[in-house]
Amino acid sequence: MNETFFLTIISAAFVTLILKGSFIEGSKYIQLPQWFRDALEFAPPAVLCALVVPGIFKGEIGLIKEFGMVAIDPRWIAAVVAISLFLKYKRTIDTLALGMVVLHASYWGQLATQ
Amino acid sequence: MHDHPPVNLRRCLLLGMHAITPFLPGIIPFGLIAGLTPITLGYSWIDASLGSLFMFAGASQLAAYQLLGQESSIWVILVTVMAINLRYVLYSASMAPYLSAAPRATRLLASYGLTDQIYAVCQRDYPLHSWQLSERIAYYAGGTILLWILWQACTLTGALMGQIVPIYWSLDFMIPLTFLALALGTLKSGAHRVAAVVGTTVSWLALDAPMNLGLIGGGIAGIISGILVKRFHS
Numbered sequence: 561m562n563e564t565f566f567l568t569i570i571s572a573a574f575v576t577l578i579l580k581g582s583f584i585e586g587s588k589y590i591q592l593p594q595w596f597r598d599a600l601e602f603a604p605p606a607v608l609c610a611l612v613v614p615g616i617f618k619g620e621i622g623l624i625k626e627f628g629m630v631a632i633d634p635r636w637i638a639a640v641v642a643i644s645l646f647l648k649y650k651r652t653i654d655t656l657a658l659g660m661v662v663l664h665a666s667y668w669g670q671l672a673t674q
Numbered sequence: 675m676h677d678h679p680p681v682n683l684r685r686c687l688l689l690g691m692h693a694i695t696p697f698l699p700g701i702i703p704f705g706l707i708a709g710l711t712p713i714t715l716g717y718s719w720i721d722a723s724l725g726s727l728f729m730f731a732g733a734s735q736l737a738a739y740q741l742l743g744q745e746s747s748i749w750v751i752l753v754t755v756m757a758i759n760l761r762y763v764l765y766s767a768s769m770a771p772y773l774s775a776a777p778r779a780t781r782l783l784a785s786y787g788l789t790d791q792i793y794a795v796c797q798r799d800y801p802l803h804s805w806q807l808s809e810r811i812a813y814y815a816g817g818t819i820l821l822w823i824l825w826q827a828c829t830l831t832g833a834l835m836g837q838i839v840p841i842y843w844s845l846d847f848m849i850p851l852t853f854l855a856l857a858l859g860t861l862k863s864g865a866h867r868v869a870a871v872v873g874t875t876v877s878w879l880a881l882d883a884p885m886n887l888g889l890i891g892g893g894i895a896g897i898i899s900g901i902l903v904k905r906f907h908s
Binding site: 562564565566567568569570571572573575576577579580581582583584585586592595596597598599600601602603604605606607608609610611612613614615616617618619621622623625626627635638639642643646647650652653655656659660663664 | 703707714717721724725728729730731733734737738740742743744748751752754755756757758759760761762763764765766767768769770773774781782784785786788840841842843844845846847848849850851852853854855856857858859860861865866867869870871872873874876877878881886888889890891892893894895896897900901904
């Protein structure tokens with residue numbers, strides 16, 4: 561087992577447990593400050609979007625590792641289609657499935673016409 | 675409480691299981707992804723199961739695996755995990771009046787088992803019943819145990835599936851797709867959309883920053899701009 565992996569998962573588990581237990585463990589109830597509540601409100605859109613970016617623009621997917629590069633990164637096309645699909649239908653699982661289909665279709669389509 | 679009906683722990687345990695059931699189908703695909711993607715990033719099925727066992731927090735598990743695959747610094751991973759899991763502080767605060775009188779070991783287990791789903795059913799049902807502590811814990815345990823078993827089973831199944839899926843299927847791309855759908859689902863106001871756009875832009879501009887630090891910059895910039903827009907409008 562990779563040591564960095566193990567260390568990361570254990571520390572991440574520790575951080576998670578501290579957050580989950582913060583108030584259940586603490587016997588005194590302190591009021592959460594307003595800035596914290598505000599940060600909490602905007603953390604999901606800000607952080608999740610920031611996370612999407614390296615997943616789409618950094619590294620290489622298995623398709624490209626195995627069969628080589630194509631003109632337009634298929635992740636960009638899949639992401640654009642997934643965004644439009646989700647905004648229109650608001651269905652998470654369908655968006656995931658169709659995103660993967662578009663990823664492959666746009667890769668193989670480009671490879672065939674190269 | 676002298677007028678309290680006899681304590682029926684078994685009934686509360688079953689009530690908890692019953693309350694969590696509608697949430698179960700929804701976690702299956704995410705459990706499978708959480709097990710599958712570490713494999714496509716080169717980890718073993720044991721490694722993949724460790725995240726679910728130790729963290730038991732889906733979205734942050736996916737983030738940790740994705741960032742590990744991109745060789746981010748451990749600090750960037752921990753700050754990201756913290757940002758994604760910040761909401762648990764709110765849940766914890768809302769559960770504390772009901773659970774913090776429990777013995778230490780029980781409190782620790784309850785903290786470990788805290789999820790979006792159990793929070794949702796407990797904050798709905800605790801105020802409706804005049805349950806005693808042991809009954810509240812039985813209810814919490816019933817829902818959590820069911821959710822936990824399913825989550826672990828799905829992760830393991832996903833991990834085993836991952837071993838036979840060829841790398842060119844590119845299933846690791848399901849992580850950013852999942853975050854994309856989760857992120858778009860949070861855009862309930864103009865301020866949220868501003869937070870999302872700023873988070874995306876800063877993260878993209880700082881894409882080449884070492885250790886994936888651009889991610890942290892994007893998250894912080896997004897949060898601050900969301901707060902500013904909200905303050906400006908009110």
